[in-house]
Amino acid sequence: xxxxxxxxxxxxxxxxxxxxxxxxxxxxxxxxxxxxxxxxxxxxxxxxxxxxxxxxxxxxxxxxxxxxxxxxxxxxxxxxxxxxxxxxxxxxxxxxxxxxxxxxxxxxxxxxxxxxxxxxxxxxxxxxxxxxxxxxxxxxxxxxxxxxxxxxxxxxxxxxxxxxxxxxxxxxxxxxxxxxxxxx
Numbered sequence: 001x002x003x004x005x006x007x008x009x010x011x012x013x014x015x016x017x018x019x020x021x022x023x024x025x026x027x028x029x030x031x032x033x034x035x036x037x038x039x040x041x042x043x044x045x046x047x048x049x050x051x052x053x054x055x056x057x058x059x060x061x062x063x064x065x066x067x068x069x070x071x072x073x074x075x076x077x078x079x080x081x082x083x084x085x086x087x088x089x090x091x092x093x094x095x096x097x098x099x100x101x102x103x104x105x106x107x108x109x110x111x112x113x114x115x116x117x118x119x120x121x122x123x124x125x126x127x128x129x130x131x132x133x134x135x136x137x138x139x140x141x142x143x144x145x146x147x148x149x150x151x152x153x154x155x156x157x158x159x160x161x162x163x164x165x166x167x168x169x170x171x172x173x174x175x176x177x178x179x180x181x182x183x184x
Contacts, residue, residue, distance in 0.1 A: 020147075020156040027144040031165045034137040038168065041130040046074050049097075054118045056104055061136040066103050070096045073110065087119070097123075134168050141165040 053070050074095045077089035104116065145164045148157040156162075 002036070009170065017156055019155045021160060024144075024147060024153065024157055024160070024162050027140065027147060028162065028165075030140045031137070031144050034133065034140045035083075038133045038137055041113065041126060041133050042077060042086075045126045045130065046078055046095075048119065048123055049093075050072050052116075052123060053100065054101060055113065055119060057114045066096070066099045070100055072096075083168040087169055138167050141167050 053067055057067060057084060070093075073089065073092040077086065077093055079088040082090045101120075104120075146165055147153050148162055
């Protein structure tokens, strides 16, 4: 009787370890897949940005510094390999695109250009998709990291050398943390 109880306990432990291991593998692969989704969206943006720059260049050829910064930010983002590097590159792209659109604001005929409007619309849609992809990635990473840290799954994770994944975080900026001042 004691042998049967011991065998049942061992069987339950083995089944639990297998279940936890499979869940860790599933979450690790989901983390990789969701990171790939961010890459896909960013690649679309990196392909779109040169078209946007060329369109604006036609109207504002003397704004060379802005165009160089956009090109540099794009190159930095393409080379990013980790979430931290990607976050730094994303900050740079966001800032340079703001500068690019500020230049565009100075040229009313550019704002009326259908090609520019279409590119700007596509870029906005891509930005929304990238934001969604980042949120999904961070949610999956959170679940993955919680499972790695929680008992008893932390034992299985350490036995099989599962590592925590990095969240995708943009650099915090003091100006973005302050309340927005609205005045009319």
